[in-house]
Amino acid sequence: MSWDTVRLEWDGDVATLTVDRPDALNALNVETLEAMGEALEEAADEGARVLVLTGAGDAFIAGADIKYMRELSAEAAQDWGELGHDVADALKAFPAPTVAAVNGYAFGGGCEMALACDLRVAAESALIGNTEIDLGIIPGWGATQRLPRLVGDETARRMIFLGERLDAASAAEAGLFGEVVPDDDLTDVVGELADRLAAQPAFAMQTAKQAINQGLEGSQESGLAYEKRAFASLFGTHDQREGMAAFVEDRDPEFE
Numbered sequence: 001m002s003w004d005t006v007r008l009e010w011d012g013d014v015a016t017l018t019v020d021r022p023d024a025l026n027a028l029n030v031e032t033l034e035a036m037g038e039a040l041e042e043a044a045d046e047g048a049r050v051l052v053l054t055g056a057g058d059a060f061i062a063g064a065d066i067k068y069m070r071e072l073s074a075e076a077a078q079d080w081g082e083l084g085h086d087v088a089d090a091l092k093a094f095p096a097p098t099v100a101a102v103n104g105y106a107f108g109g110g111c112e113m114a115l116a117c118d119l120r121v122a123a124e125s126a127l128i129g130n131t132e133i134d135l136g137i138i139p140g141w142g143a144t145q146r147l148p149r150l151v152g153d154e155t156a157r158r159m160i161f162l163g164e165r166l167d168a169a170s171a172a173e174a175g176l177f178g179e180v181v182p183d184d185d186l187t188d189v190v191g192e193l194a195d196r197l198a199a200q201p202a203f204a205m206q207t208a209k210q211a212i213n214q215g216l217e218g219s220q221e222s223g224l225a226y227e228k229r230a231f232a233s234l235f236g237t238h239d240q241r242e243g244m245a246a247f248v249e250d251r252d253p254e255f256e
């Protein structure tokens with residue numbers, strides 16, 4: 001399938017989803033969000049072991065498309081909010097790890113798409129923030145919930161109330177980025193990380209992701225209950241037998 005403002009490319013089992021609307025700094029409009037949703041579905045159906053999200057050109061995603069949003073009624077804004085939430089939820093529930101390669105501006109809805117990924121690696125020139133307050137609105141695609149869970153309540157409130165635009169180093173210090181690398185190294189570093197993730201036992205990886213999501217998006221109690229069930233369900237799988245046999249036999253495991 002092909003789309004005008006989104007690209008889905010494969011390197012082995014690693015799928016890269018690129019938002020490709022560079023003239024608008026990859027701002028997200030209806031067409032782009034719908035295409036992202038379809039591309040995520042396709043990547044999952046094709047069995048991606050890792051999904052990388054990035055932006056074409058110098059921006060990651062400069063936010064939701066303000067030119068589209070400005071005339072929306074409250075009713076239309078409800079549908080618009082839902083559409084972005086659906087894409088963020090699809091990233092969160094993607095059946096393999098997702099990595100945001102934040103190559104430039106990640107404001108508003110762009111920050112929110114990065115927050116919906118499992119891991120975030122940034123180029124050192126990237127800027128990130130939930131800047132919606134400057135437009136008289138609030139984050140609408142998940143940041144009021146996901147940002148405090150990632151960076152803590154105080155920092156999230158400061159960022160959202162003040163619309164702070166953090167440079168990559170400050171964002172990493174706040175816990176928003178796991179790694180900051182020179183701009184020219186971003187693709188290689190993310191590629192190496194993706195390869196490492198893709199080599200892990202896929203079912204255990206997916207199960208770990210779901211258990212973490214369950215607790216962070218629900219209650220700790222439900223997360224712990226999920227972990228108990230999910231942990232036990234891995235016993236008897238090929239990868240569990242192989243991983244433990246490899247340890248005992250002092251060799252590298254060969255996962256499915």
Ligand code: HXC
Pocket residue numbers: 023024025027062063064065066067080081084105107108109110131132135138139140141
């Ligand atoms: C629509 C955008 C855009 C956006 C940039 N552009 N961001 N169009 N929506 N979010 C367009 C510009 O209008 C311009 O188009 C082109 O991209 C280049 O942008 P410039 O502003 O000329 O570039 P520069 O001077 O380098 O400044 C870059 C920037 C600035 C700092 C990123 O563009 C900016 O502040 N953008 C808005 C960022 C933002 O507020 N994002 C949050 C949106 S709210 P033309 O046609 O003039 O060349 C949001 C809500 C999410 O995301 C939740 C919704 C439910």
